[in-house]
Amino acid sequence: MNILLVAGARPNFIKIAPIIDAIKTKQAQGININYKLIHTGQHYDKNLSDTFFTELNIPFPDTNLNVKSGTQAEQTAAIMVGFEKELQQHQCDLVMVVGDVTSTMACAIVAKKAGIKVAHVEAGIRSGDLNMPEEINRIVTDSLTDYFFTTSTHANNNLIQLGVTKNNIFFVGNVMIDTLLKNKHRLKKPSIWSNLDLKPNSYLVMTLHRPSNVDEKNNLKALITQIATLAENHPIIFPVHPRTKKILKGLDLNFSNLHYIDPLSYLEFNYMVKHALAVITDSGGITEETTVMNVPCITLRACTERPETCNIGTNVLVGNKTEKIEAAFTSLFSKTWKQGQIPELWDGKTAERIVNHLIAIYQLQ
Structure with a gap:
């Protein structure tokens, strides 16, 4: 199985990192699952880029589309053109997008038009505020997604209300928390x-x-x-x-x-x-x-x-x-702030669950 992992902004890589780790673990066990990491270049900070990949042990992208900044329409169009060329050059079985940035939506559209299955990590979350570009990205992406990986039962319910088949919804937890828990002992002043x-x-x-x-x-x-x-x-x-x-x-x-x-x-x-x-x-x-x-x-x-x-x-x-x-x-x-608790499945094992579901879906041996 060949997966194209798409990231467009710094928070996306925080979510992608544990998924790559989980894929590598399965590869070491002899499972036929491979990935290619695509950076659309939607957000790029020259001062932080290299150190960011190094400190979180994230592989540098196989391809960077170098889209950079622009209006919403300019950026969306540039991502779609660049990603379409990428799909034409490198065949895959699945495109996995994460989060809710412009790259998430744009690459989901391109993949679906190319007849490729789409998986969305962090699917189903909604603010209800259409003034947020991210909310539009979420709605469009989830309207095209085949496999929905969710952070909460609330997100599950949002998708069910939209008519998504329950068998395609996978409540797995929060990949951002995977990265946080993995690195909590490495935080530095x-x-x-x-x-x-x-x-x-x-x-x-x-x-x-x-x-x-x-x-x-x-x-x-x-x-x-x-x-x-x-x-x-x-x-x-x-x-x-x-x-x-x-x-x-x-x-x-x-x-x-x-x-x-x-x-x-x-x-x-x-x-x-x-x-x-x-x-x-x-x-x-x-x-x-x-x-x-x-x-x-x-x-x-x-x-x-x-x-x-x-x-x-x-x-x-x-x-x-x-x-x-x-x-x-x-x-x-006044020290009367409410005492919080950790949501269900925010335990550092989300990426492992995602990859296990993909293996089951594609019946990989």
């Missing part, structure tokens, strides 16, 4: 730790990149001002996303407790998260990691495609509502 003489549970980590939070300058300024003020004397470590960095210029947001830094490596960032008093974010994936590490998470979104992080985990949705943000900080500093 970034230079900001010693530079600011940080101590565990004494600081906050913040990430912002959603258009709803960062695109309008006055809203972004008001949001950061409120957070910096509510944090009082607690340092806020703010790895700035390239998208956000452009908008922050000229806003004159200089608070003594707000520390802008460049994006961190995976091991450094999760070290900071693990030892933080809390995380403030608008990222979906980070809410999963904070849940597993039992770190309070304040999410600056009105909805989430990962409700288990709220229902079971440590996450609270506050949107950009002043009163909700204030209430979250009150709960945090």
Whole structure:
């Protein structure tokens, strides 16, 4: 069996890494399962690229389509053209896409039109917010998918309501957590730790990149001002996303407790998260990691495609509502934050389950 694994952005590789490990384990057992790793180049950070692959022991991609940035339409079209050529040159039995980036959707479309089966890892999650490009990617991808690998029973139910055959839905858990648990003993201090003489549970980590939070300058300024003020004397470590960095210029947001830094490596960032008093974010994936590490998470979104992080985990949705943000900080500093639990099957064995299902589907010996 030959599988094309598709990744388009840094979070995709975090999800792909354990799947590659699981495939290699089966290969060592004599199972006829092979893979080729395709990087569409949707997101590329020259400063982090090589170290990212090295620190997580991810094989460098067999092919990089080097699509880079552009409008949604330009990027989607370039990915589709490049991936179609790849499929013409290299035959495969299955295309596996992960997550919800543009590459996920674009490559699923191309594979399906070429008559190739599609597997979607992280299928079925929905925010209900069609203003999010990711939500459109999820809907389109799942409308074409043959094999659905899900992170939660909630995702299962979303797919069943859409009419997906239950036999094609596989509740396997969360591959991002596979990577986190595998590397938790390898997390390392970034230079900001010693530079600011940080101590565990004494600081906050913040990430912002959603258009709803960062695109309008006055809203972004008001949001950061409120957070910096509510944090009082607690340092806020703010790895700035390239998208956000452009908008922050000229806003004159200089608070003594707000520390802008460049994006961190995976091991450094999760070290900071693990030892933080809390995380403030608008990222979906980070809410999963904070849940597993039992770190309070304040999410600056009105909805989430990962409700288990709220229902079971440590996450609270506050949107950009002043009163909700204030209430979250009150709960945090009064030490009344809810006690989270780890969702079902978020145990580090998700990739193994995925590959076992593929072996059963294709009856590999």
